[in-house]
Amino acid sequence: xxxxxxCPVCGKRDVYEFTYGGPERGPRPAETDxxxxxxxxxxxxxxxxxxxxxxxxxxxxGAGCGVWFSTWRDPATNRETRPGGAEASGDSASGGDSx
Ligand SMILES: [Zn+2]
Numbered sequence: 570x571x572x573x574x575x576c577p578v579c580g581k582r583d584v585y586e587f588t589y590g591g592p593e594r595g596p597r598p599a600e601t602d603x604x605x606x607x608x609x610x611x612x613x614x615x616x617x618x619x620x621x622x623x624x625x626x627x628x629x630x631g632a633g634c635g636v637w638f639s640t641w642r643d644p645a646t647n648r649e650t651r652p653g654g655a656e657a658s659g660d661s662a663s664g665g666d667s668x
Contacts, residue, residue: 570647571583571584571585572584572647572648574587574628574640574642574649575640575649576630576633576634576636576638577636577638578630578633578634578636579630579633579634582630582633584647585632586630586631586632586633587628587629587630587631587632588628588629588631589626589627589628590626590627590628590629590637591617591626591627592617592624592625592626592627593624593625593626593627593639594617598610598613619644621643621644621645622643622644622645623641623642623643623650624641624642624643624644625639625640625641626639626640626641626642627639628640
């Protein structure tokens with residue numbers, strides 16, 4: 570199955586040009602802020618919910634401009650729900666920001 574994503578620099582491209590970086594989860598919490606201490610931190614870092622509903626995700630345009638960006642996509646339909654609505658961060662020359 571293929572679908573297209575909207576790179577904020579290059580525009581719509583085939584998904585095969587991109588690498589999935591995972592869902593946006595906000596800033597990394599301190600270990601002491603999670604229930605269960607170290608085990609809670611392990612669960613936060615290793616387990617992700619994969620609900621069939623639109624969510625913000627990180628993508629890297631490795632076969633294009635090299636930018637990391639976030640976009641909203643519905644994994645049930647593979648359609649972007651807010652294409653180009655997220656801001657780009659970094660570029661290939663500076664190494665960019667990874668998720
Ligand atoms: Zn691009």
